[in-house]
Amino acid sequence: MNSISANLNIMIKASERASKILIRDFGELEKLQVSKKGPTDFVTNSDLKTEKVIIEELKKAKPNFSILSEESGMENNKDKDNIWIIDPIDGTINFLHGIPHFAISIALKSNNEIVSGVIFDPIKNEIFYAEKDNGAFYNNQRIRVSKKNDLNECLFVTGGKTQIIPDLPYRRTGCAALDIAYVASGRYDGYFQNNLNLWDIAAGIVLVKEAGGLLNDINLSIYKNIKIIASSPDINAKLLKKLNNF
DSSP: OOOOOHHHHHHHHHHHHHHHHHHHHHHHHHHHTTSSSOSHHHHHHHHHHHHHHHHHHHHHHOTTEEEEETTTEEEOOSEEEEEEEEEEEESHHHHHTTOSOOEEEEEEEETTEEEEEEEEETTTTEEEEEETTSOEEETTEEOOOOOOOOGGGOOEEEOTTOOOOTTOOEEEOSOHHHHHHHHHTTSSSEEEEEEEOHHHHHHHHHHHHHTTOEEOOOOTTOOSSEEEEEEOHHHHHHHHHHTTTO
């Protein structure tokens, strides 16, 4: 593994520990699909269990850091300049339906900048991570955004209730964290979405930047209703033109 900071190491360890719960629960979920009770309560429980494990691991290492997480909201601790931002299961609806496309996302916001991020897909055993000024990586291999510059050869991704954009080849996958990680690793050429929460994309912000991509300005002190457009520099102007009313 390339040399990484102590903080990023903690984040990776926390996501690996939490992923064991998700892998086990995902296996159980397939049995639950057919039960009368339905899997919704079970999923909420998976979310909470996963979040608890992540927070425990992070607190063990950095008891003073503040925490923003999807299930528990904001927890202000002694250190308000360093905030862990956690989404225990991004892509919950996929998880709920037994679709193996979801991820754990952990970011560190330091002095109002995302300085490190981890996005871990437990089922495919794919880990994406990045640190400010230290590059972006996928399973320990350096990653870069795509180099395509013809819109027709590109593949974009979106989510939520995004309006249909004509003449733009795109997918909807139901997992914002993986969407943005895939842009960083060049699988998708760009990603655009409205009404996101900060924990959906915080880790992805540093991934895209460190992989050489471009992002719109995102106000990190706002946690809800975030709009994102992320892509490679080569296609950015053309994508923005297509999305001019987005």
